[in-house]
């Protein structure tokens with residue numbers, strides 16, 4: 001029996017309930033669909049085969065993005081089943097790197113609205129207009145103001161592709177029910193002249209709201225969400241670094257929220273660094289780590305690493321001494337007067353120097369790039385790292401692919417095959433000198449869906465920093481000997497639902513242990529969370 005009151009075209013046109021060609025003869029009879037579909041009944045498997053063929057025929061990834069985006073509206077379950085079953089192929093289309101292109105072209109490829117838009121004209125009325133959103137039980141909100149989209153800068157309202165993409169990953173990777181997800185664009189304007197001059201631009205066509213007015217609008221939004229959806233987790237996404245920090249500081253202890261660029265990136269990178277010990281043989285507690293780039297991503301990673309070192313028995317000062325930053329103006333040291341507040345804890349008493357010189361001087365075993373500057377790891381950089389390490393560990397985290405600090409092939413070939421490499425955007429397998437390497441992708445999607453699932457299951461009051469450490473450990477534990485043999489610091493992406501589930505269970509346990517849950521802990525957490533997970537199979 002079909003589980004719907006709807007009939008005829010209303011069934012076919014409802015993207016949540018339709019199975020389209022997969023409706024059986026009985027269902028077609030019962031729902032009044034006879035004559036409305038071609039004769040053939042195509043099971044979901046066959047629908048996926050057809051879809052993958054269509055995707056293959058498209059000439060560019062942006063066309064594939066558009067096709068998948070329309071499918072998400074037209075047949076949600078087919079969309080998610082295809083994403084889950086073909087995650088390695090599809091994640092780079094619905095998320096980074098193609099989502100970056102989709103954001104740039106948002107005004108032209110726009111078809112159907114998928115999220116919620118708030119502009120300065122809504123001031124004083126955000127809670128009221130939130131009632132226009134039809135769903136009653138939102139559990140995850142991903143919000144951006146579009147000011148620092150991936151490594152692409154201020155894209156204004158075009159940045160809406162990011163919350164939409166992230167929430168699709170919440171549902172695909174961790175089974176968060178799609179109707180419990182809400183993508184939000186805080187459209188406070190843009191300072192990007194090119195976008196402002198585009199007659200097709202869909203956003204609020206003014207310069208950005210700034211200062212107190214900006215923070216007041218964000219605050220009104222946070223209060224409105226808390227009022228209407230008190231159990232919802234708010235994920236801040238792609239805010240400009242100073243704002244990202246200001247918002248995180250303001251809300252992290254009061255509201256169920258986190259910032260994925262800072263905290264999610266930190267956890268996924270820490271997991272990769274933990275896993276690198278399995279290859280290099282150097283225990284985490286003995287590492288010295290250098291960052292190129294001292295923005296939100298790098299500083300977030302360092303902040304979590306301080307805690308990770310403390311857990312290994314180091315004092316906070318000792319931990320900070322293990323972490324060194326180089327930014328666009330050279331080594332971050334206390335004598336500099338151009339540093340931002342978040343850099344100050346890591347500004348060591350040391351003379352100023354350039355990047356290459358600093359590698360020779362500090363001798364890090366791990367180098368992490370988070371600059372947004374493609375090609376910042378030159379041949380000389382990799383060669384210097386190789387000269388001082390048997391197995392230099394190199395993370396090129398910047399997105400999209402064109403912004404990666406170096407490619408996988410460059411890392412392997414410039415290090416004579418010795419680099420242990422991971423990246424933010426995906427790279428294909430590389431064969432160098434007869435050996436095949438599978439570079440791991442330090443993709444935040446390994447972390448945030450599981451954190452979200454654990455947090456919403458326990459109805460966490462907030463997410464403490466310790467939870468990200470727990471998530472990083474659980475992720476690193478899932479890197480197998482086979483992954484290590486291929487030089488990969490992350491488990492295979494097709495395992496993502498199990499990975500997210502394991503992270504969710506550990507996160508929920510942690511939230512219960514810390515007394516931050518709003519639900520009673522069940523006897524069988526693993527089973528309960530499994531039972532909740534959205535399964536798009538029909």
Ligand code: NAD
Nearest residue numbers: 151241265293294295296297327328370371372398399424
């Ligand atoms: P940000 O703007 O806050 O910081 C960028 C930093 O890089 C600044 O400190 C700047 O001084 C420095 N920088 C820029 N060009 C440089 C150069 N040529 N040499 C040395 N330093 C340079 O940005 P962010 O939020 O920290 O993000 C940085 C990058 O990290 C982005 O490309 C983003 O896509 C990527 N990122 C990746 C992941 C991931 O892979 N999991 C997650 C988050 C962010």
